[in-house]
Amino acid sequence: MTRIRVRFAPSPTGPLHIGGARSALFNYLLAKKEGGDFIVRIEDTDRDRSTPESEENIKQSLLWLGIRWNEGVDIGGPYAPYRQMERLDTYRQAAQQLLQSGDAYYCYCSEEEIEAQREELIAKGETPRYLGNCRNLTEEERGQKEKEGRRPVIRLRVPDDVELVIDDLVRGKVVFSSSEIGSDFVIVKSDGIPTYNFAVVVDDYLMKISHVVRGEEHLSNTPRQLLLYKALGWETPVFAHVSLILGEDRSKMSKRHGSVSVVNYQNEGYLPEALVNFLVLLGWSPEGERELYTLDELEKVFSLDRVSKSPAVFDMNKLRWINAQYLHVLPTETIAEGISPFLPAGWSKERKLLLAQTLAHHLEIFADVRNYLSLIEGADVAIEDEETGQLLDQEHVPALIALFEAKISEMEELAPEAIKAAIKECGKELGVKGAGLFMPLRIALTGNQHGPDIDKLAALMGKDIILARLALRK
RNA sequence: GGCGCGUUGGAGAAGCGGCUGAACUCACCAGCCUUUCACGCUGGCAUUCAGGGGUUCGAAUCCCCUACGCGUCACCA
Structure with missing residues (x-):
């Protein structure tokens, strides 16, 4: 058996496409699995459409995904050059x-x-x-x-x-x-x-x-x-x-289907290991029941004979889920960095960390953080629905809100622990507990029945916003 | 239109003639747990494998036809 040599040969006429990325991945994995060579060759013979920017983008995206070539453009090799125009x-x-x-x-x-x-x-x-x-x-x-x-x-x-x-x-x-x-x-x-x-x-x-x-x-x-x-x-x-990767309408994945470039996903805050994991599952299936694999693991288990003949539809839901699996186990510091690009300017490091900690298990992708900002910013709160609003009608609620408001007003430092302690004190003093205690406060503060820890959210809001929001419920 | 490839649940899929009365995962639905919430957990979700013929004791699995989908027919890759 001669040495396995495979190649990914993109034409630099646009950013690395999701389908191209999967081809590159399959080639790469095959080479790794068999101990062969993975070559990247640039097919730039279309003078009208090829651009250096595209080539750069493609190489960057491959590297971002963790796909490295051991022969090819930039690094050379025994069969250089690796750019067709050369x-x-x-x-x-x-x-x-x-x-x-x-x-x-x-x-x-x-x-x-x-x-x-x-x-x-x-x-x-x-x-x-x-x-x-x-x-x-x-x-x-x-x-x-x-x-x-x-x-x-x-x-x-x-x-x-x-x-x-x-x-x-x-x-x-x-x-x-x-x-x-x-x-x-x-x-x-x-x-x-x-x-x-x-x-x-x-x-x-x-x-x-x-x-x-x-x-x-x-x-x-x-x-x-x-x-x-x-x-x-x-x-x-x-x-x-x-086989091809299809969009939701079952035609070949193209711009019409939304994000088709790897760089789009990078910018949206997807994790490379998640994209790789998702992509490999499109057209290839592992032997057992496990679906989550790192690149390293894939290099050992990948094989061409488990590649499917039928085309696969790109399912954003599953991509997000896989991304969440990888995101949820990240250290808080890493999450804080990841969400950073989606935050308004001027946030302190501590504040980012607290937010990261608060949202750690709520985010599927980093960009999701944008959906949570309204929870902690601005004095306005919209009650999510009628049923939720009714929970505010319970008899003990006015007293609870008033008491909580008083305690918050007196506090100097609004750390999550302090807020939680304050809530518990309210409960003790008024004789309410559990859902009857937390729920009205959560709704008063955020308008929702569901969401991240209320004590952390409140800490993120800060005194002014808490007070302003409570005032709306009086 | 010619040629080619494909067709298992909403999506990814396993399955390779009997052990499948079709795994597993996402989504969806229901429920449970919890001094908030989420994460999570439990259960439900294809009487059937595009349809029709055949082969066989037995077919999602083999053969044929039909339908549908997609790809491709450049001095683009």
Whole structure:
């Protein structure tokens, strides 16, 4: 068995997508599990859409998730460079080989001509395709076109009726016919830059990639690539096409579905270990009943044969739940830091810590802290519903509120412990306890029957707000 | 439209011909506990595996057809 070498090959045309992140994760885990190499290669051959910012974002997101490559961009390796635009010579050579063997040829048709042909075919009710106009150009014809200043593309000569079999690790045997490809496709654009299908093949082969694990959207590209491998006389890697991640409406996850970039989740205060855990469960399932795994653990238990063929819907609920599992066990200091970006400016460290402590088990993601701010800020309180309001109508309530108000007024320091003691004193003096004691105060102060510890909330409110809110209930 | 892939509860899924009278998790619903609240705990939630045929003593599991969903058909990746 040769060494496992896998790669994640994003095109830097936007931030790292959730689906891309999962592909990267699966590749990474496979490499780790098998003690192989994980390579990151940048496919930046789309000059119009590729940007350095996107590349940066993708790398940052991978690192944030804890996915590190041991070969590839930035860190180099034995098959450098790992950015396709820096490998143009390599593709040129491969293209030369194909030209010489006659498997590829120059095509001088302009985009307008191709477009006109397409429309003509459509008008006749036929499938639009390239008809091979330049397939058999003579030397003179070529010279003529060159003289006209036309910049040719290079096309691969697609044979008729060749059976192309993909032995896919997740989908099994998938058979295509070369005839289904339709027409001779472009492998080198007129500006000399290779197209995706050509560049992947060259790189995957030259970089000795053993397993190509990628999204299912690439399955129908694979026959073209197979043809290329064949023409070049190269052995193919093993393929594994992982099913797509769908949005709630069951179509491929895209911007319409809300946050699709890893960086969005980072900004919303999700924890990387939670995202990783959630992502791995989309399309892969562990053997036992346990679902919570750290990256380290996944590196040991992951395997391709437990990858599902059917697409998975991205379920925000579950992501949040998983995030909560990781968040709830974090030290208070870490939670305080995590919620910090969602707090108004000027909060002291102590205040953040107290809030973190108060909300520790109420937050699913850090950004949730925003929902709790109204609980402790502002003099206004809205009673959540009628039933809640009625709890304030009990006979002992006015006296309770008055007594509590008096005690608070006298206090200098409003620490949670002191407030709790005050509440208990109220109870003792008035002969109420339990729900009859805490509930009216909670409702008077927050308007809700449910919520975080009332003594801590009150401490966070501070004297003025407590008094102001109590005043509303008199 | 051609080609390809898929279809187990609202979501993720297990299941690989009998031990499944379909695990487990999220969500949802109900209840319980608690000198507040939450966390939590307990229970409920597919008489059935898209539908229809077949093969078999026996099928969610194998075969065929239909339906539906998605993907893909660029000088984008």
